[in-house]
Amino acid sequence: MIWPPVKAWTSKESVxxxxxxxxxxxxxxxxxxxxxxxxxxxxxxxxxxSWSQLVDLSDWEPGWDERNHLEIYKLTNDKSYFKATDLSHPSTDSGLTIPISENTIRPWFDKI
Known part of the structure; x- marks a missing residue:
């Protein structure tokens, strides 16, 4: 898996x-x-x-998977696996900051 991470991710369980x-x-x-x-x-x-949890393909996958979205959207009661945070400051290469430089934006998806 590449570092820095791509921007689009799908969780196998609802968060x-x-x-x-x-x-x-x-x-x-x-x-x-x-x-x-x-x-x-x-x-x-x-x-x-953590990066180790994110690259575990049994928990997460890069990109936005639509195949099982109806089944996945059932609420998960066990939230201890996830740590909620108020750290919402985007990185400079996220493409979500101003000004934006196209030369430094991370890709949304893995290259096919």
Whole structure:
């Protein structure tokens, strides 16, 4: 998996009722890397996920998967896996800041 992370992510289980997220910030080094994800539908839902959890294909996948979205949207009662955060400051390469330089924007999806 590439670093820095692509911006579009799908959770295999709902996170506070949502599965599609944008990676708005990231940081750390080696085994302490992390990514801040914001729900595409509700910008109040922001979670900080360790890089090791994010690249675990049983939990997350890069891109926005629509195949099982109806089944996935069932609310998950166990929220202990996720850490809600108020860290919603986007990284400079997120494409979500002003001014924007096209030369430094991270891709939304993995290259096919």
């Amino acid at each position: 506070y009722g949502y599965v599609h997220f944008v990676a708005i910030n990231y940081g750390g080094e080696l085994m302490k890397r992390w990514v801040v994800l914001m729900s595409v539908v509700d910008s109040n839902v922001v979670v900080k996920v």
